[in-house]
Amino acid sequence: MSTAAQGTLRPMPELVSVVIPARDAALVLPGQLEALSRQEYPGAWEVVVADNGSADGTADAAREWRPELPELRVVDAFARKGINHARNVGAAAARGDFLVFCDADDAATPGWLRAMAQASRTADLVGGYPEYFAVHNRQACSWRRPQPRDRLPEMMGYLPYAVGATLGVRTEVLRALGGFNEGYAGGGDDVEFCWRAQLASYALVFAPDAVMRYRVREQLWQAARQAYGYGRADPRLMRDFRAHGLPPASTRSALRAWYRIARRLPEAISPERSGSWWHGAAWRAGRLVGSVRHRVRCL
Structure with a gap:
């Protein structure tokens, strides 16, 4: 207490x-x-x-x-x-x-x-x-x-x-x-x-x-690697806390997010926007891998 x-x-x-x-x-x-x-x-x-x-x-x-x-x-x-x-x-x-x-x-x-x-x-x-x-x-x-x-x-x-x-x-x-x-x-x-x-x-x-x-991480690969780790941890949090009231992750929202990432694919090579694109894509990729590993749906 x-x-x-x-x-x-x-x-x-x-x-x-x-x-x-x-x-x-x-x-x-x-x-x-x-x-x-x-x-x-x-x-x-x-x-x-x-x-x-x-x-x-x-x-x-x-x-x-x-x-x-x-x-x-x-x-x-x-x-x-x-x-x-x-x-x-x-x-x-x-x-x-x-x-x-x-x-x-x-x-x-x-x-x-x-x-x-x-x-x-x-x-x-x-x-x-x-x-x-x-x-x-x-x-x-x-x-x-x-x-x-x-x-x-x-x-x-x-x-x-x-x-x-x-x-x-x-x-x-x-x-x-x-x-x-x-x-x-x-x-x-x-x-x-x-x-x-x-x-x-x-x-x-x-x-x-x-x-x-x-x-912050200043190299693109470092930032993407860090974001991947963050995303990979989210399903583990879902597994450990869903019984304590953590809301389920929305599959529809995840699909919309992946659609936006795909539409923004040209930004991956843009000097001005590549960082945010790779950060977001790596985070979502981490969530996919973590969902498989921890057997939860947190895409």
Whole structure:
């Protein structure tokens, strides 16, 4: 049950643990750690980097930031590949009573941690706002549907969720839920956790001022591969949550979507529109494959 009483404010966390799952992130992790070193949060906090089997010196790259982030630790999450395994290992090593998860390749804005901690006074889970950015190919930001600016996103006509790149949860709540589901990888990992938490009567709130600069995939094949993973996870979510009220996917809507993709086929080679076409087509292809694998209809 939710630990947040209706209409009451709890004390600020005694210690916030920022957990960063990372694999082969030596080139991008310093950017996130630099951003964290500029946080305006006045309370006590630490950083835990969970190295998920890196072969590029990610752990060494993290340790170089100890002068700026003295409460930084690196933990070994080599046992199993997957972002949720790394999150669970990092959470187990964390000392804080409030856990905040972010990704290695993003960049927290200065007020991010403060806003996440403040929002934790009103709920069990907190979701910040992922603001898309690209380093070289700014057009890549348009390939994905923008996140809503006034609320948490929803999926499949069901419950809201916090994007894993800016997700906070009370430590006691994470433990009560048994952590993140390590069977999810490459998509649906954050959605499954947030849905499961809400079904267990834990409260999830949006922290609009907790802005995380979310780095999008800038190469077309990378963006398509990511979208395919997202689509492939949707049928698994359908399988796991349909008994809990997740509405069935509409086959008619799916057929209309595939028809639109076919009609827009010339956009696949358009310099201006190829990104959004491939993103949408890859996501739908992932749904087809996931539907076969998990034996559900989620086209």
